[in-house]
Amino acid sequence: MxxxxxxxxxxxxxxxxxxxxxxxxxxxxxxxxxxxxxxxxxxxxxxxxxxxxxxxxxxxxxxxxxxxxxxxxxxxxxxxxxxxxxxxxxxxxxxxxxxxxxxxxxxxxxxxxxxxxxxxxxxxxxxxxxxxxxxxxxDTAFHQTLPEHAWRYAVPENWHARYGVRRYGFHGTSIRYVSGVASRVLERPPDETSLVVLHLGNGASATAVQGGRSVDTSMGLSTLEGLVMGTRCGDLDPAVPGYVAAQSGLDSAEIDRLLHEESGLLALCGASDMREIEGRAGAGDERAELALEVFAHRARRHVGALAATLGRCDALVFTGGIGEHQAGMRARICTGLEVFGLALDGAKNAAPGPLPAAVHAAESRVAALVIATDEELEIARQANACLADEA
Missing domain, CATH: 3.30.420.40 (ATPase, nucleotide binding domain)
Known part of the structure; x- marks a missing residue:
């Protein structure tokens, strides 16, 4: 086949x-x-x-x-x-x-x-x-298991009923794949694992996976909500677009374009590639250093919130281009997560070896895993299963 x-x-x-x-x-x-x-x-x-x-x-x-x-x-x-x-x-x-x-x-x-x-x-x-x-x-299908209290926005009911305004979540194919790998690495059945998955790339999201099901996630109606991304703003006070429109005269379409295409890391330091930003920060560029700290802070904040939602976190999973390859960003995000019992092993994190890899310290109560996502393979699996079922 x-x-x-x-x-x-x-x-x-x-x-x-x-x-x-x-x-x-x-x-x-x-x-x-x-x-x-x-x-x-x-x-x-x-x-x-x-x-x-x-x-x-x-x-x-x-x-x-x-x-x-x-x-x-x-x-x-x-x-x-x-x-x-x-x-x-x-x-x-x-x-x-x-x-x-x-x-x-x-x-x-x-x-x-x-x-x-x-x-x-x-x-x-x-x-x-x-x-x-x-x-x-x-991409949204994996998140259809969100409980209503997690997907509801506190907005007028007809916004939801007539226009579909709610939280949907994205990166579901990637998260489904790496969650399966994580359960095998942990040597636990998927229905007995509680994970926080950080899919970090030009687009970025954080998801709580409990028993193999998505129970909360950072992205919402669109791919704009949540973590800071390459060119997307992430979480934003909802009053900002209206305020900027009133002050600048920009229309809603242009503001939406700016939030999607000229915000995020690009707005903070003039670059959207994490490798370039880390290099500039290492050379003393203060704006690049700020961008890294903002990115890590937002991710860490979401990890903490999702861990609290789960009640028990077996592993923090890093995936996506940044999650898999940027050891420095993994270390930044984990700094402060000791309160949840997570401690990185610096040497393992710096050189994790073949993936999947565990990069937590021996005393850590929460595993830190680096897993290479494979959305194409996951799509192939799901397409094969779907079409075989209907054959």
Missing amino acids: RVLVLNSGSSTIKFGLFELPGETRLAHGVIERIGQEDACLRYHDAGGERTEALPAPDHAAGFATLLERLAACGPPDAIGHRVAHGGTRFGAPARITRGVLEAIREMGDLAPLHNPANLAGIEAAMAAAPGVPQAAIF
């Missing part, structure tokens, strides 16, 4: 081809700069890694050419698509039908930067491979 996984952005299609049930990754890569003359394919398979020019005026043309390149591995038996927002309708993967397509389209207002692009990739794949069964795997 070959499952092709697609994650379509506005100008990209990331892909991975897996053979199941052995979970062998046959090929992976990305089509970049779709719609531009210099579109290209970065591709890795058994023959190695290469980059080539690729005619891709749109998603459909790019995907059709991708299928030609993948032919050597054999045609896909199923296709799984990452979809950012499934609202309350989708708490599990869904076989793609006309009704599912329309639902994804309708939820574009909830994820305007993601769902329309995800939809473009789905439509391209359906046009190029009409006989191949396809499934949508939703």
